[in-house]
Amino acid sequence: MLWVQIGLCLNMSCSNFLEGNLENQIDFLQKIFKEHFPRIPFPSQVREQDLVSILGYLVRHLDPLMSLSKQVSAMQNEQLEEIRKLLQTAYVSGHGIELESASQGHACISSEERNEAKSRGADLLFGELIVEGVDRALDVLHLCAADAKVFCDLGMGLGKFAMQAFFQFPNIEKAIGIEMARSRFKLGVDALRRLAQDLPDEFTLEINDEDSVILWDRKGRSLEFRCGDLFDCTDGVEQADVLICETHFSSEIMSKLISFLEKMKPSSRVLTFENLSNHVKETPLQFEQLAVNVEWEDRFPTTWNKTGHHFFLWKKK
Numbered sequence: 628m629l630w631v632q633i634g635l636c637l638n639m640s641c642s643n644f645l646e647g648n649l650e651n652q653i654d655f656l657q658k659i660f661k662e663h664f665p666r667i668p669f670p671s672q673v674r675e676q677d678l679v680s681i682l683g684y685l686v687r688h689l690d691p692l693m694s695l696s697k698q699v700s701a702m703q704n705e706q707l708e709e710i711r712k713l714l715q716t717a718y719v720s721g722h723g724i725e726l727e728s729a730s731q732g733h734a735c736i737s738s739e740e741r742n743e744a745k746s747r748g749a750d751l752l753f754g755e756l757i758v759e760g761v762d763r764a765l766d767v768l769h770l771c772a773a774d775a776k777v778f779c780d781l782g783m784g785l786g787k788f789a790m791q792a793f794f795q796f797p798n799i800e801k802a803i804g805i806e807m808a809r810s811r812f813k814l815g816v817d818a819l820r821r822l823a824q825d826l827p828d829e830f831t832l833e834i835n836d837e838d839s840v841i842l843w844d845r846k847g848r849s850l851e852f853r854c855g856d857l858f859d860c861t862d863g864v865e866q867a868d869v870l871i872c873e874t875h876f877s878s879e880i881m882s883k884l885i886s887f888l889e890k891m892k893p894s895s896r897v898l899t900f901e902n903l904s905n906h907v908k909e910t911p912l913q914f915e916q917l918a919v920n921v922e923w924e925d926r927f928p929t930t931w932n933k934t935g936h937h938f939f940l941w942k943k944k
């Protein structure tokens with residue numbers, strides 16, 4: 628238990644620790660020593676170069692936890708192996724789209740597309756949660772996709788997040804992703820097409836029209852990619868148990884977004900890029916932030932920050 632406490636304490640404070648000034652760093656280490664190694668006197672004089680030796684002492688004593696942490700990440704990797712394979716079939720083997728990089732999602736956008744989005748008040752800013760980030764966001768401590776029937780991604784990009792949710796959680800009966808940039812939507816549709824082509828015993832493709840394509844599995848579950856403005860996805864917002872809105876909006880659009888999200892069902896969960904509570908409306912916010920997400924250390928690995936970006940996770944009241 629001691630190791631767990633110190634390990635958590637060190638891990639959670641690591642970024643603060645590295646950014647802090649010497650005085651705070653010494654203060655932090657002194658507290659750990661006082662609490663966990665009361666019989667070892669903390670040195671009265673500590674220079675900057677001594678910090679590494681002191682950390683080294685802690686790390687050596689943390690060894691049991693370090694090996695536990697390696698085992699846990701190996702277990703997590705094993706669990707995600709199947710999902711990675713399916714995403715690779717869909718995205719990588721078809722178009723060489725990398726799972727850990729957003730470069731193709733950036734490169735496909737034309738200036739006309741960007742200008743058109745701007746004229747509609749939208750921002751095509753791009754970046755994705757990577758496989759580990761999606762896994763963490765949807766886990767039982769966070770958005771709890773394990774009890775969701777309907778999942779929706781507003782601003783799906785290439786659709787990787789929605790596809791991972793669909794594959795990782797067989798309880799999800801219906802997943803919808805909507806994207807305004809047609810070039811990104813098309814890359815997503817190519818991925819659906821490839822799955823249906825390569826795994827014909829498992830999936831079939833339904834092409835409704837140029838704005839909607841659905842992948843069906845043998846159990847009648849559906850993964851639909853739509854091209855359009857997320858504000859038109861009322862059915863997705865009203866039905867979703869878990870909603871993703873990892874999308875940037877100008878502050879003028881934020882109150883429109885909040886009113887739109889207020890159509891969600893009670894107790895459904897949503898991830899947002901923006902902090903909803905920074906955009907106060909006349910009426911009180913109908914979302915409470917998940918307790919696990921209040922700390923800035925609650926981060927999710929993304930294409931632009933592999934150690935994790937802090938998104939905001941809410942439960943509809």
Ligand SMILES: C[S@@+](CC[C@H](N)C(=O)[O-])C[C@H]1O[C@@H](n2cnc3c(N)ncnc32)[C@H](O)[C@@H]1O
Nearest residue numbers: 749751754755756782783784806807856857873
């Ligand atoms: C940051 S990406 C998120 C990709 C993916 N959901 C993820 O989290 O990994 C946000 C996406 O939202 C799209 N977008 C922005 N405004 C939109 C709107 N009004 N309607 C639909 N899509 C929009 C952008 O083009 C971009 O692809």
